[in-house]
Amino acid sequence: MQIKFEQFAAASMLGSEDSPPRDNGEILFQRPWEGRAFGMAIALSKKGHYEWEDFRQGLIASIAEWEATHCKDDPDWDYYLRWLSSLENLVLESCLVSEEELEERTRQILAETGGS
Amino acid sequence: MTENVDRETYSAARVRALESLLIEKEIITGETVDKVIEFFEKDMGPFNGARIVAKAWVDPAFKERLLADTPSAIAEMSFPRGMAGAEGENMMAVANTPEVHNLIVCTMCSCYPWPVLGLPPYWFKDPTFRARAIREPRKVLKEFGLDVAESVEVKVWDTSAQIRWFVLPERPEGTEDWTEEQLAAIVTPESMQGAAKVTVPAS
Numbered sequence: 001m002q003i004k005f006e007q008f009a010a011a012s013m014l015g016s017e018d019s020p021p022r023d024n025g026e027i028l029f030q031r032p033w034e035g036r037a038f039g040m041a042i043a044l045s046k047k048g049h050y051e052w053e054d055f056r057q058g059l060i061a062s063i064a065e066w067e068a069t070h071c072k073d074d075p076d077w078d079y080y081l082r083w084l085s086s087l088e089n090l091v092l093e094s095c096l097v098s099e100e101e102l103e104e105r106t107r108q109i110l111a112e113t114g115g116s
Numbered sequence: 117m118t119e120n121v122d123r124e125t126y127s128a129a130r131v132r133a134l135e136s137l138l139i140e141k142e143i144i145t146g147e148t149v150d151k152v153i154e155f156f157e158k159d160m161g162p163f164n165g166a167r168i169v170a171k172a173w174v175d176p177a178f179k180e181r182l183l184a185d186t187p188s189a190i191a192e193m194s195f196p197r198g199m200a201g202a203e204g205e206n207m208m209a210v211a212n213t214p215e216v217h218n219l220i221v222c223t224m225c226s227c228y229p230w231p232v233l234g235l236p237p238y239w240f241k242d243p244t245f246r247a248r249a250i251r252e253p254r255k256v257l258k259e260f261g262l263d264v265a266e267s268v269e270v271k272v273w274d275t276s277a278q279i280r281w282f283v284l285p286e287r288p289e290g291t292e293d294w295t296e297e298q299l300a301a302i303v304t305p306e307s308m309q310g311a312a313k314v315t316v317p318a319s
Contacts (some may be wrong), residue, residue: 004223015205016123020260026151026235028157028235029153031124031128033128033131033132034129035153035218036131036132036149036153037131037134037137037149038150038151038152038235039150039152039153040131040134040135040138040144042152042254043144043148043149043151044138044143044144044145047143047151048226048242049143056225056227056277057310059225059226060224063224063226063243064224066243067243070175071183072243072244072247073243073244075137076243077243079226079238079241080127081123081127084127084130087134088134091134091138096141096142096143097134097137097138100135101137101140102130102133102134105133105136105137106126106129106130106133108133109129109132109133109136110125110126110129112268113125113129
């Protein structure tokens with residue numbers, strides 16, 4: 001099975017469109033929520049709610065945790081889920097939001113948007 | 117794919133929940149997040165790195181300063197002020213030469229010199245790439261379509277909180293009379309990661 005970067009490598013040799021953005025990087029985020037999670041993490045650090053290095057360490061830990069429990073070429077890999085998980089942890093740890101609030105709000109939104 | 121759809125729906129809801137709570141508590145505003153995203157879309161990106169590389173190619177004294185003290189050399193150029201904590205504090209440029217080819221990687225996570233290269237492409241964050249780039253860089257480069265001669269040393273630079281590396285690629289032949297602007301246009305992000313060489317587009 002080809003893993004993601006090998007797909008890129010093959011694609012770049014074959015001249016396919018499936019290569020990373022070359023100029024202004026319009027495809028910064030594949031899904032809208034990635035951008036929101038990215039922006040929130042930076043905004044909170046900019047506003048001094050935590051040190052950026054703490055976020056980075058959380059991200060490293062979150063990635064390491066996934067890698068310890070999956071094969072490196074597992075297609076389940078999703079970078080922004082790791083990002084989101086470290087953001088959640090840090091927001092909860094910094095007591096900006098409580099776990100109950102977050103759970104409750106997520107349930108509400110899922111109910112409104114028809115998710116289960 | 118049902119599982120993926122569920123995970124997607126859940127993640128999207130989770131992010132919305134988080135953002136709406138933070139806004140309600142007046143910790144951030146929706147505009148703050150918009151601004152961050154816009155900054156990364158418009159101000160930070162490989163177009164900055166390309167301008168730096170082009171300048172280094174036409175101005176040997178700048179190149180020397182760039183390699184000796186990258187942040188000071190970059191500060192000479194009129195870039196938008198870098199965001200504090202945006203991973204641009206400790207950038208360091210390494211030059212490719214006929215003897216050495218450089219490749220950057222972040223084995224721990226996804227550290228990257230944002231101000232000059234923008235956000236990393238997905239393959240840079242891929243667990244397999246991160247592991248293999250250190251272990252067998254030549255083979256990885258070959259898979260990227262770059263065959264580095266045996267006589268050329270391949271150096272891999274592991275980016276960290278302390279130092280964010282980027283590569284100053286070699287100026288391609290046939291560009292001797294090009295302007296800085298023309299040169300900047302052919303510098304790709306891949307070349308500044310060390311995953312490719314800069315080539316003159318055939319046209």
